[in-house]
Amino acid sequence: MMPAAESIIELARWFKAARNVVVLTGAGMSAQSGIPTFRDAHNGLWSRFDPEDLATERAYRQDKALVWGWYVWRMAMVRAAQPHAGHVALAELAAAKPGLLIVTQNVDDLHERAGAKDVVHLHGSLFASRCFACGRLHGDVYLPPEAAQKPLLRLMPPRCVHCGGHVRPGVVWFGETMPQLAWRKAERCAGECDLLIAVGTSALVHPAASLPDVARRRGAKVVEINPFRTPLSDQADLSLRVTAGEALCGLRAAMEA
């Protein structure tokens, strides 16, 4: 494997030459802002909590207070977090390259708060709660001051102002389909890009995990940024074993050089 500095220079060469670029981000992108990933062995959400109890429609129907409280905890955690230097570097790279699209599996708003425009959210957003009954969007959610410290805070969801139904988080749960407009745009852009950079994703959850393959089959180069190996590592043209922050700040610096 190439040393990180050389890999970043190679990535910068491909980035400069590419007209269209897709940057696919996962939970590892937000990890340096203090947001836990899902599959980290110690701190990952799915190693501490059972998704069947918290991230399915059945779980919500069975125990709304448990599910809503858990998402309020996650909302409060994200509100208290700040985008890191890698988020800012990526937003600046995107601003300088009109053909760059950020596609994220993350349900936080750290890309946007770092200045990125037009981010495609494949798995919805923590901050787009909607009515479980009529589907209409709900406004701001009340986050109790202690919420960021209490993952298992029990809290009944608010009621919809239109129909009185209960409000649900605006994320995609297991067993649900992704927002179709977002998916179609991501799939189309992956098929048209010259370079796809996958940052901080375990590349295990489909269909998002199929986007690098869509790009590769159409002749694009695929680059992975992840401190650990994933199923994508062997297929990628370049796999950088560094953090999102290090790689994206390095790429921006190489572009300015």
Ligand code: OAD
């Ligand atoms: P995972 O938790 O599965 O994977 C996170 C990846 O980030 C791992 O491969 C880590 O090695 C890597 N990582 C950790 N720290 C990093 C850092 N500082 N820089 C770069 N990479 C780092 O998260 P996702 O792949 O995003 O779905 O998971 C995909 C989906 O599974 C999520 O969107 C979520 C979950 O169930 C929904 O909520 C619908």
